[in-house]
Amino acid sequence: MTLRSATCLVVALGILVVPSLALPIRAVLVCSPTTWADLLIFFGTNYFAHAATIPSVPGVPWYDTVAWTVIGLLLPFAGLGKSAGLVFRHFSSESGDLEKASARAALLVVCRSDQWEPSTQPEEIYVKLPDNFHQASDASSLPTAQIQVLSPDATTIVDHRSFRIHGGVKLPPGYKVAIPDSDTLMQYFPFRSAINKSIVLSRSQSYVKMAISVAQLVYSVITIYRTKGNQLERFGYAAFGLSVFPYAFMSLANFICIGVVGEYTHLYMLRTAVMREAKLRGGIFPGAIGSIKGEDRNGEDESLADGEKGGDPVKSDDGDDEKMLKARKSWAEFSRATISMEMTGPSVGDYSLLEKVLVIKVGGTTRKFRYLPPPKDSESGAPFTEYTFRVSQNSNQNAIPPGCYVSTNNTGLESLMACLALCIVPLALIMPYIVIYKLSGFHKGGSTASERFWMMAWVSSGQVVFLFFAIIGVVFPSFAISTLGDPALVGFFSLLLLPFAIPPIGGFVMVGKMLMEFGSCSLSKSPS
Structure with a gap:
């Protein structure tokens, strides 16, 4: 997949997704008591499915994949940062398959x-x-x-x-x-x-992950669509349906990364x-x-x-x-x-x-x-x-041999990718709040202070680590437990991320609480 086709893909998805947020709803909600099955379906489709689409590190053991899945589940903006960094490295490298593999x-x-x-x-x-x-x-x-x-x-x-x-x-x-x-x-x-x-x-475009990304993106849009109405009146800007937007954003980024960069098993x-x-x-x-x-x-x-x-x-x-x-x-x-x-x-x-x-x-x-x-x-x-x-350590030479070169890091494509990166950063930082404001006007409704605190802390904690993981994706694309090597480094990064994992856990608890209180709802046409 080329840069041109990837750009067309993003535009097409934007045309399909963004207008749905502004659709007028001539409908009423029909709600029934929430069951454990409803909770599993909501969490599975809106949160867990996203974690399954995180681009994997080539050739690493299973526990590295599990670790990245947990990071993506708790901090969806970390997934966005990683995908953005990998896409940047991909287009900044030369066109040969060996150079692309080296960048990955x-x-x-x-x-x-x-x-x-x-x-x-x-x-x-x-x-x-x-x-x-x-x-x-x-x-x-x-x-x-x-x-x-x-x-x-x-x-x-x-x-x-x-x-x-x-x-x-x-x-x-x-x-x-x-x-x-x-x-x-x-x-x-x-x-x-x-x-x-x-x-x-050989590299895989992982069509299964791409399909999951699309399905999760569509379901997230439907969830946000259903948020309008009684849920916003009851919970205001703390409404649990609004919490899925960062995951939809991540699924879009992961979809592009897997389709463009691919994965190496x-x-x-x-x-x-x-x-x-x-x-x-x-x-x-x-x-x-x-x-x-x-x-x-x-x-x-x-x-x-x-x-x-x-x-x-x-x-x-x-x-x-x-x-x-x-x-x-x-x-x-x-x-x-x-x-x-x-x-x-x-x-x-x-x-x-x-x-x-x-x-x-x-x-x-x-x-x-x-x-x-x-x-x-x-x-x-x-x-x-x-x-x-x-x-x-790595070579045996006293000059740069024929066929080798020194990267000057000033290609036109790399400059374009740098400009795109400058656009992605503010989007990741302000888009969630624009969506929340567009749908709720930041009215608190009948939500409690703890609900508003945990839901907003969930969004902001992920944004704080976004730039960190974007830099990691560019500088250290093989970042994983097995590549860090030193247990002290693994412990350091674990302690570093631990404070940012607390708000998502609190957010999940609030979502479960609100779901049990609000009920499982579906849309039906309102009488004209």
């Missing part, structure tokens, strides 16, 4: 872990050399050295055993799986090569230089996608190994802008080196006496160091060493 956080890469060590076989690794590397040591014994894996904050390390991954993953020691940051990934994976542009990935492993390195050490990655071949300026393919030596980067649309120059400078800090590990000590007996010797060759200079391994997870603090060599 549906790609995984192999990365070096903190426990990564060089192989006993010589390997070509790009490292940041210490300033004193070329200075000869006067000591009679070998100087000490360690290797530090640079971990960018944007890369999300995950436990791949908990996720649904296309194919499979078997990691050798020293490697982990991560959800990459899109802006960094495009600098070391050749998205723009012809073969990667032609790749087609599984995550895809992306071939990179570090995955190739891991395969040489015994790693197995059946089902991996993508090609690690770039494309030079003449349109000829060349291996990434050649590109790693310093291929020409693809120019950005604005030429050598500040972001491009910064990226080039960052990669140029790495030097091409041949690295291996040697074992020294007794050939028989106590192998614990063996020492590891790090051998690093840069150009015509070869140096050896007594290697000190990184501390284990249970240990604290890194050992003091005379030399520290730094390697990239």
Whole structure:
């Protein structure tokens, strides 16, 4: 579904839905005592059905889906924020399926872990050399050295055993799986090569969720339509029928997101230089996608190994802008080196006496160091060493290879999406109150102070978290319990959202109370 078709869809639904709010009602309400079945039907169709349409995070365990469903049930504006953020990322990315999957956080890469060590076989690794590397040591014994894996904050390390991954993953020691940051990934994976542009990935438009969204939207409109009359006279602007408007708004946003962006039932492993390195050490990655071949300026393919030596980067649309120059400078800090590990000590007996010797060759200079391994997870603090060599967590290069690029974030479509986002924010903040005012005039009717408090607090608490989840959708689309990793972070976000979950619970109680008091009603024609 394109942006044009999505816009037409929104306009068509608006033409059908909005006028219904202004329809004159020549009808009377016929009410009967509310039963538990009536309560279940009302809550199920107007609230629970919405929660079932929240776009899911690709490949996550079942408990993440449950957590997002609960968030959507209690805070419908959180669903709107998430959907808006995902749609923005979708249209801000390039047109290829791999770029779209990256924007949806549906790609995984192999990365070096903190426990990564060089192989006993010589390997070509790009490292940041210490300033004193070329200075000869006067000591009679070998100087000490360690290797530090640079971990960018944007890369999300995950436990791949908990996720649904296309194919499979078997990691050798020293490697982990991560959800990459899109802006960094495009600098070391050749998205723009012809073969990667032609790749087609499977994604679902989830017609079941789309149908539920439409059904829930229509039923919500009917519920709002029925609010006019005796219910407004009895409860005023606290009328329970008005509480479904945010859920109708969310269902519309979810419908557009699922139809435009789609859903990925599984995550895809992306071939990179570090995955190739891991395969040489015994790693197995059946089902991996993508090609690690770039494309030079003449349109000829060349291996990434050649590109790693310093291929020409693809120019950005604005030429050598500040972001491009910064990226080039960052990669140029790495030097091409041949690295291996040697074992020294007794050939028989106590192998614990063996020492590891790090051998690093840069150009015509070869140096050896007594290697000190990184501390284990249970240990604290890194050992003091005379030399520290730094390697990239995700890549193996000292320049932006052919087929890769630096995002300038200034495309015309992205500007359009930014303008649309500026329109959605005020709509989400003021539309509920416009609808309430249009229907009730903010007259309190016969409602109690507690009913008015809880119903208004329900609306406003959801709006407070709207911007938070919109930003999360743009910056951290894989936001879930399993991707946060650290239990402390999970606890922090749970405590952060807990105060905003109290008003919805109070609102549900008030809706049930008002339904039992008012009865189950249907419209019938009034006598002329």
